[in-house]
Amino acid sequence: MMWNFSSFGNNTALIDDSGKKYTYSELDTAGKQLADAVGKRCLVFSFCLNSPGSVIGYTSFINHGIVPALLSAHLEKDLRKDLIETYKPSFIWAPSDMEGEFDGYEKVYSAYDYVLMKAANGSDAKLHEDLALLLTTSGSTGSPKFVRQSYENIKSNTESIIEYLNIDSSERAITTLPMNYTYGLSIINTHLMAGATIILTEKTLMQKEFWELFKKEEATSFGGVPYTYEMLDRLRFFRMDLPSLRYMTQAGGKLTPELHKKFAEHSIENGREFIVMYGQCEATARMGYLPAEYSVAKYGSMGIAIPGGKLLIIDVDGKEIEEPEVSGELVYEGPNVTLGYAECAEDLSKGDERNGRLETGDMAKRDEDGFYYIVGRKKRFLKIFGNRTNLDEVDRMIKTEFGNVDCTSGGVDDCLYIFVTDDNLVEPVKKFVVEKTGFHHSAIKVVKLDEIPKNDSGKVLYKELEKYYS
Amino acid sequence: MSNKEKYNQAFMETLEVSENELAGLTYTGIPAWDSVGHMALMAAVEDAFDIMMETDDIIDFSSYEKGMEILSKKYDVEF
Numbered sequence: 124m125m126w127n128f129s130s131f132g133n134n135t136a137l138i139d140d141s142g143k144k145y146t147y148s149e150l151d152t153a154g155k156q157l158a159d160a161v162g163k164r165c166l167v168f169s170f171c172l173n174s175p176g177s178v179i180g181y182t183s184f185i186n187h188g189i190v191p192a193l194l195s196a197h198l199e200k201d202l203r204k205d206l207i208e209t210y211k212p213s214f215i216w217a218p219s220d221m222e223g224e225f226d227g228y229e230k231v232y233s234a235y236d237y238v239l240m241k242a243a244n245g246s247d248a249k250l251h252e253d254l255a256l257l258l259t260t261s262g263s264t265g266s267p268k269f270v271r272q273s274y275e276n277i278k279s280n281t282e283s284i285i286e287y288l289n290i291d292s293s294e295r296a297i298t299t300l301p302m303n304y305t306y307g308l309s310i311i312n313t314h315l316m317a318g319a320t321i322i323l324t325e326k327t328l329m330q331k332e333f334w335e336l337f338k339k340e341e342a343t344s345f346g347g348v349p350y351t352y353e354m355l356d357r358l359r360f361f362r363m364d365l366p367s368l369r370y371m372t373q374a375g376g377k378l379t380p381e382l383h384k385k386f387a388e389h390s391i392e393n394g395r396e397f398i399v400m401y402g403q404c405e406a407t408a409r410m411g412y413l414p415a416e417y418s419v420a421k422y423g424s425m426g427i428a429i430p431g432g433k434l435l436i437i438d439v440d441g442k443e444i445e446e447p448e449v450s451g452e453l454v455y456e457g458p459n460v461t462l463g464y465a466e467c468a469e470d471l472s473k474g475d476e477r478n479g480r481l482e483t484g485d486m487a488k489r490d491e492d493g494f495y496y497i498v499g500r501k502k503r504f505l506k507i508f509g510n511r512t513n514l515d516e517v518d519r520m521i522k523t524e525f526g527n528v529d530c531t532s533g534g535v536d537d538c539l540y541i542f543v544t545d546d547n548l549v550e551p552v553k554k555f556v557v558e559k560t561g562f563h564h565s566a567i568k569v570v571k572l573d574e575i576p577k578n579d580s581g582k583v584l585y586k587e588l589e590k591y592y593s
Numbered sequence: 594m595s596n597k598e599k600y601n602q603a604f605m606e607t608l609e610v611s612e613n614e615l616a617g618l619t620y621t622g623i624p625a626w627d628s629v630g631h632m633a634l635m636a637a638v639e640d641a642f643d644i645m646m647e648t649d650d651i652i653d654f655s656s657y658e659k660g661m662e663i664l665s666k667k668y669d670v671e672f
Contacts (some may be wrong), residue, residue: 329631329651330620354632358648478628563629564609 125185125255125278128154131318134292137175138322138340140332145175145317153234154183157216160232160239162531164188165213166248168206170196171303173323176237178302178311180216185277190250190471192257192269193303196221196478199448199559202466209267210468213245249472253462256547257471258305260404260464266516270404271462271473280459283429287412288372292318297342297368299328299351306374306509310346328354334363341367348509350537352382359521361389370396370415374518375509376536377497380423387418401425401497403511405474406481407459410434411495424494425487432457434495436487450498453487456480504583506536507562517541517556524555531575533588534568540591541569596642597672603637604657618657644653644668 128136128379131147138144157180161167167184169191171177177196184191192210194203196218207215207225215228219236228240255277257269284290290313298321301306314321322340326333328351336342342365347355352373371390373383383399396415402408411434412427428434436444436451444451456479463476484502487495503514517532521541528548534540539562543552553569556562576587594602604615608625616646619625626634635651636645642664646654650667664670 327628329628329652330655331649334652350629354628357632357635358651363648535620557624561624562626564625565629565633 125274125281125312126182126315128182128186128315131292133254134318135320137178138295138316138320138452139175140324140326140336142336142339143175145179150179150182150315153179154186157183157199157232157234157239158187158189161187161189161214163312164190164250165245166210166250166480167191167214167216168210168212169193169223170198170215170217171301172196173298173302173307173325174218174236175323176218176235178321178323179235180237181302181308181311182315184216185255185274190254190256191216193308194259195301195303197382197559197561200224202559206267206271210471211242211244211246211248213242213247215240215242229537246468248468251462251472251474253474254471257465257548258308258404260511261506264439266513267466269465271465271471272407273462273475276407276459276461279308279431279457280409280429281316283431283459284313284409286430287383287414288370290317290319293343294319294369295322295341295343296320297322297333297337297340297345299326299345299347300375300509303410304350304375304509305404306346306402309402311327312408322396328358337365338367343367343369344371346372346374348513349373349378349382349428351505352378352386356385358383368395370398372398372400374400374402374409376506377425384419384422387422391419399425401495403481403483405456405461405483406457407461409459410455410457410481410483413494417494421490421492421494424490428455429457434489436495447489447491448458450486450488452501453483453485453495453497454480455483495538505534507560507566508537510562512539512560520559521552521556525552529575531583531585531588533592535592537566538592539567540588541567542572542588542591543569544572546571596670598660600638600661600670600672603634607633607637615657620655622656625642638664642668642670644670 128147128151135144136147136150142361152486169180171193200357219238220240227243230238231241231573234237253273255274256272260270296310296314324362386397397418398415399413401411409429413424433456437454438451460477460479460481479557485497486499487497489495505512514532521530532541556567557564576584650663661672
């Protein structure tokens with residue numbers, strides 16, 4: 124069992140939008156009933172919201188050896204259909220209002236505004252015994268790829284985070300991130316293991332109802348991606364009266380050093396903590412964190428390895444770089460390094476392919492005191508509002524849709540640039556990418572070029588595209 | 594440009610909607626008006642009327658109509 128709910132009995136585990144409370148005992152009982160309705164170890168697609176039904180489903184599946192794949196309830200319909208066809212889950216757990224949306228699935232159970240639907244022809248794909256959970260890494264670009272996480276991955280990462288953030292049963296985190304997103308999920312995992320409370324809401328920071336709930340239920344912490352902190356800054360967060368708030372965490376991309384410093388200083392002045400963290404879905408959730416006491420002195424840094432893990436930097440030959448201030452690829456070793464990827468149902472029977480070591484794709488350096496700083500990227504990806512977006516997959520998605528047209532992509536975090544050579548493609552490509560990824564249209568720019576700069580062997584010269592990223 | 598025109602312009606540019614879609618438009622009512630769109634919209638509205646809105650008004654700005662009410666009551670923008 125991942126979580127021992129019965130040991131926290133009458134503690135409040137969840138509070139929903141309306142202020143309704145759910146105890147740990149209730150979570151325990153509801154989880155057992157749902158697991159009985161599923162009846163066996165199998166694959167379940169769980170369509171997530173920040174709501175009690177969603178959390179109860181997830182914790183029930185994990186605690187009873189049922190393997191959930193967590194997906195957004197708002198996932199674009201074609202992508203959803205592709206994923207279901209690829210993996211043929213035995214069951215679907217979805218918000219009740221989605222009941223009629225799945226062909227070939229029939230309702231067998233319902234609770235907490237969620238329905239359990241059974242496949243008429245579910246495949247009984249073999250699931251490796253260590254496999255606990257599937258999460259998307261770049262689902263937004265339509266690739267049917269999941270990260271395979273084991274029970275040991277989740278348990279070790281959860282315990283490590285509880286240790287370095289000192290989470291105890293008095294904490295009351297409010298949700299600001301989707302629970303199918305690894306960072307949002309880690310907040311749920313940790314609080315439920317510590318016997319603490321999670322305030323669940325689908326409202327955003329830009330809504331009055333969010334802040335009313337925050338104050339009424341006395342939230343003590345929240346997490347955010349860089350964009351969250353830009354919004355908070357814009358909302359003049361520093362003038363808000365939030366006496367219950369104890370600490371804030373940040374992950375999902377690199378915050379500008381200026382904002383890092385601003386939030387760190389303001390937190391200290393107000394007796395709070397601001398903790399910048401580093402992680403990836405491929406490492407369950409977290410790999411590094413900057414302890415709050417260094418948040419000002421080392422602003423701009425992603426910190427040190429989490430308890431139980433190790434960070435190192437390697438050169439192009441894979442050799443460890445020992446001296447400070449030299450950049451190379453950041454590598455992480457620890458029990459939370461996930462098993463590997465799955466790209467089809469057969470991959471779910473695979474065991475551990477990484478042996479506890481992950482090459483992150485981020486370029487980093489270490490200062491003389493041992494703190495790490497992200498300086499760039501080795502692989503072609505961007506973080507769009509905290510979502511790792513693989514640029515090769517963006518290219519492939521466009522070429523698939525528009526018939527192998529000449530195009531490429533690039534950009535900076537929170538702004539994806541797509542380059543095409545046909546004026547008539549500018550609008551349709553933008554519309555297509557907005558629809559498929561769900562990213563806000565302001566984060567996607569399509570630029571028409573006379574030709575895409577390439578070298579003699581036809582490789583795109585990405586450096587030459589950088590002048591367009593204004 | 595009248596205030597109404599300026600106000601409409603801010604919506605049409607930041608949310609990529611047409612004028613006839615504005616009446617009754619609400620936050621999260623269309624995909625483009627999410628938290629990212631809201632930030633852009635608030636900046637455009639502030640620019641259009643040369644004002645700085647209070648936090649409470651930014652988070653209360655939940656629909657096309659509500660926005661006009663806030664602007665006219667608290668920022669002396671006449672529609």
